[in-house]
Amino acid sequence: MTKETLSRRHFLGAAAATAAAGAAAPALAASTNAPALPAKWDIETDVVVLGCGGAGMMAACQVVDAGKKVEVFDAGVSPYHTATNLCGGLFTACGSKLQKADPSIKDSWEAFAEDIMAYGNYMSLKEPVYGFTKHSGEAFDWLADHGLPAHHLEPYAGHTHKRAHRQETFKGRDYIDTLVKQLAERKIVIRHKCGLSRIFFDPAENRVVGVECGKGDKKVTCRARLGIIMATGGITGSPESLDRWVPSVAGKGVAIGGPNNDGTAMMIAVRDVGVPLSHMQYIASYPCGIVVNGRNGPYCRWWFITNNGGILVNKNGKRFITEKEGICHVTPHLAHNPDGCHYVLADQAGWERTLTKIKLSALVGLPSWTAERIEAEFKAGKNLWKCDTIEELCEKSGVNLEGLKTQIATWNKAVETKNDTQFGRTDQQWKIGKGPYYMIRMFPWNNLSCGGVRVTEHFEVLGWDMKPVKGFYAAGETVAGVHGAFYCGGNACGFAHTSGYMAGKYITGYKEA
Ligand SMILES: Cc1cc2nc3c(=O)[nH]c(=O)nc-3n(C[C@H](O)[C@H](O)[C@H](O)COP(=O)(O)OP(=O)(O)OC[C@H]3O[C@@H](n4cnc5c(N)ncnc54)[C@H](O)[C@@H]3O)c2cc1C
Structure with missing residues (x-):
């Protein structure tokens, strides 16, 4: 032709x-x-x-x-x-x-x-x-x-x-x-x-x-x-x-x-x-990306933490979804959160319970962070925080203190009464109690289209x-x-x-x- x-x-x-x-x-x-x-x-x-x-x-x-x-x-x-x-x-x-x-x-x-x-x-x-x-x-x-x-x-x-x-x-x-x-x-x-x-x-x-x-x-x-x-x-x-x-x-x-x-x-x-x-x-977007170096970063299996007494909150300190939601179904909700992110929060007991179920390196920083790197990230305090008090945690992470205090009280009541008036969770067993407190900030992890x-x-x-x-x-x-x-x-x-x-x-x- x-x-x-x-x-x-x-x-x-x-x-x-x-x-x-x-x-x-x-x-x-x-x-x-x-x-x-x-x-x-x-x-x-x-x-x-x-x-x-x-x-x-x-x-x-x-x-x-x-x-x-x-x-x-x-x-x-x-x-x-x-x-x-x-x-x-x-x-x-x-x-x-x-x-x-x-x-x-x-x-x-x-x-x-x-x-x-x-x-x-x-x-x-x-x-x-x-x-x-x-x-x-x-x-x-x-x-x-x-x-x-x-x-x-x-x-x-x-x-x-x-x-x-x-x-x-x-x-x-x-x-x-x-x-x-x-x-x-x-x-x-x-x-x-x-x-x-x-x-x-x-x-x-x-x-x-x-x-x-x-x-x-x-x-x-x-x-x-x-x-x-x-x-x-x-x-x-x-x-x-x-x-x-x-x-x-x-x-x-x-x-x-x-x-x-x-x-x-x-x-x-x-x-x-x-x-x-x-x-x-x-896009396949997991609600668990830890943003480091611009738009890079590994992910955190937060559902292990929330199944062991942790909760998910936004920057206002408020829960925004039931933690039992399918993980990819959580991602679209991040768009409505301040800064488009969310945080998983655990007290010391919840953190310890989690680590009896899963190794630290399989929980945070997948696929490549070692346990040493994770500890270093907690010390750096940019995306991962470990603090003795809720006040210190909020000061360092930027999460709203009054909002988080109110949320913890509401959550603890939901555990006590077995009635989650916010999102209807029915499996809550553990209150957020004593520190140190652990918090990890997460954004969408977009890994396939x-x-x-x-x-x-x-x-x-x-x-x-x-x-x-x-x-x-x-x-x-x-x-x-x-x-x-x-x-x-x-x-x-x-x-x-x-x-x-x-x-x-x-x-x-x-x-x-
Ligand atoms: C971190 C991560 C974890 C994942 N884990 C899983 C998992 O466990 N299970 C699962 O089911 N899926 C997973 N996925 C998704 C899955 O890996 C991919 O969807 C799949 O491997 C894509 O294969 P592919 O051959 O289509 O593309 P690729 O493997 O990306 O290959 C594409 C090729 O096309 C070439 N190319 C691009 N543009 C051009 C061009 N213009 N001209 C010529 N060549 C071009 C590239 O250089 C490359 O060689 C994961 C993805 C990521 C990023």
């Missing part, structure tokens, strides 16, 4: 699209910017994979195993600089060999899908959820059969069946180690520092035909005979990216994710192919007209609507690897029995 015919057809395609959509939807998504095809491609291959996290590397291996050629382009410097590497090693899957080995577990992909959708307030899109839940066991088994280090099954809140496959190390690095070896065995080379800059799209055929990657004079074009798998992660890689995409959290809390994950590839897909994005405002491109159950990207764009697949965190309104633990790592695994198969012509 010549440059001229491409742009003419493209113009006609866009015009037809305008006419078709005009009556119902004045905001047309069809691209008017698709670049012309290069006169000569620098590289030709069967499949282009963009990104080298769990999703991208799973996809690349399946392409080669199907006897096809693959080129992997990555904006970053290493697979160890990805969200997958940062993750806690929790992979939810149904029907794995490990799960089947326990006859007491009666799980099904339908039950798994229902759990995801219920947890996400039925805001999920069923196609990626079904594509994930149907194939998650198979994808996990592939990793286990290819050297994934030791793991076990554990129950996890939000899942009605035991399906959380947890690495003994609690580290996503295990997946990366496994996949890096698998890529090496297949002689797959990753082209780092070579992020996507254009997608070549043929509107007449409704097909993606190749990419341009890299910057300046390092740019290369690559024809993709079968298509492209976009596995470029989410948008929580930097505070700037998070704040741009989710202005409701701008300026607040921790932003943590693969450092190159800023949504650029998604916007290139919008610009060059005209695919719509969906669910961009949804839930928006991106829409896909079919086979991970084909949907165009402006909700029809699959030929040859265009997506996998991992860049896919919209898996989690709906709330992410439930394990489903993101599970989804990334499973969708990558299946996209790599489907793009090479795999058909289910």
